[in-house]
Amino acid sequence: MTIPKDHPRYESLMRREKLKDMVERGIVDPTGLISHGRGEAFDYLMDEKSVEPALKAEEAAAAFLLNAKNPVICVNGNTAALCPKEISVLAQEINAKIEVNIFHRTEERMNTIIRFMEDEGAENVLGRKPDARIPGLSSDRALCTKEGIFDSDVILVPIEDGDRAEALVDMGKTVISIDLNPISRTSKTATVSISDDISRALENIRKFAIKMKGNEEYIIETINTYDNSQTRQETINIICFILKNEFQKEA
Ligand code: ATP
Numbered sequence: 716m717t718i719p720k721d722h723p724r725y726e727s728l729m730r731r732e733k734l735k736d737m738v739e740r741g742i743v744d745p746t747g748l749i750s751h752g753r754g755e756a757f758d759y760l761m762d763e764k765s766v767e768p769a770l771k772a773e774e775a776a777a778a779f780l781l782n783a784k785n786p787v788i789c790v791n792g793n794t795a796a797l798c799p800k801e802i803s804v805l806a807q808e809i810n811a812k813i814e815v816n817i818f819h820r821t822e823e824r825m826n827t828i829i830r831f832m833e834d835e836g837a838e839n840v841l842g843r844k845p846d847a848r849i850p851g852l853s854s855d856r857a858l859c860t861k862e863g864i865f866d867s868d869v870i871l872v873p874i875e876d877g878d879r880a881e882a883l884v885d886m887g888k889t890v891i892s893i894d895l896n897p898i899s900r901t902s903k904t905a906t907v908s909i910s911d912d913i914s915r916a917l918e919n920i921r922k923f924a925i926k927m928k929g930n931e932e933y934i935i936e937t938i939n940t941y942d943n944s945q946t947r948q949e950t951i952n953i954i955c956f957i958l959k960n961e962f963q964k965e966a
Pocket of ligand 1: 749750751752753754755757797874875876877878893894895896898899900901902911912913914
């Protein structure tokens with residue numbers, strides 16, 4: 716299907732088309748389309764841009780990732796489909812490992828996603844041969860590798876579900892979530908909750924990382940002064956403000 720470039724929702728419609736194609740290729744599970752729809756709804760409520768608290772969280776995320784001993788970026792079907800290149804370049808910038816971890820797991824789907832990530836430039840993608848389990852999870856999402864997710868100290872989890880975010884926090888990890896919904900269980904649980912679209916968030920984290928790399932003092936100060944509850948509260952305030960103003964515009 717051809718979407719005219721001047722369509723006001725061109726970007727959004729193109730992404731929907733991409734996700735539809737990725738379902739056909741076996742990379743995205745059909746339920747991933749529902750997750751995406753939930754994300755789009757929250758993006759709409761934040762004017763489809765990176766709001767100020769999201770930028771604060773993205774800067775903190777860059778600091779935590781640069782300060783980590785074993786940073787890992789977790790990739791599921793939607794993440795692979797939407798941002799394969801952004802994941803690869805961020806991983807290189809912060810020296811992080813990439814591990815695929817999916818809820819609807821089959822060997823075939825794992826291989827398809829890993830191969831796709833590698834074709835798009837990701838190196839040494841982990842996840843094919845799990846040799847550890849995340850405690851407290853009964854689903855296949857518990858399956859992981861010891862060198863990657865299991866032994867990570869800081870983990871970036873885009874488009875995550877709440878159970879796994881909780882299990883990772885219970886393991887003592889610093890969990891950085893990218894989830895447009897600031898009141899999801901994931902956002903409530905994470906150490907750093909980024910309520911922004913995945914593409915914008917990954918690019919912003921990368922830019923912050925480039926800026927603060929090598930400046931240890933600034934990295935530590937950013938970590939020590941970051942307040943995640945305040946950030947979440949500010950995000951919710953912005954959504955309320957936008958909704959209220961929209962109503963006043965119409966009244
Ligand atoms: P939880 O279990 O944390 O309450 P959930 O049940 O909504 O969340 P999922 O259905 O797995 O969990 O959805 C993942 C989350 O990812 C959703 O809350 C959605 O807002 C978010 N999301 C979807 N697409 C994007 C995107 N492109 N960028 C950022 N976040 C997204």
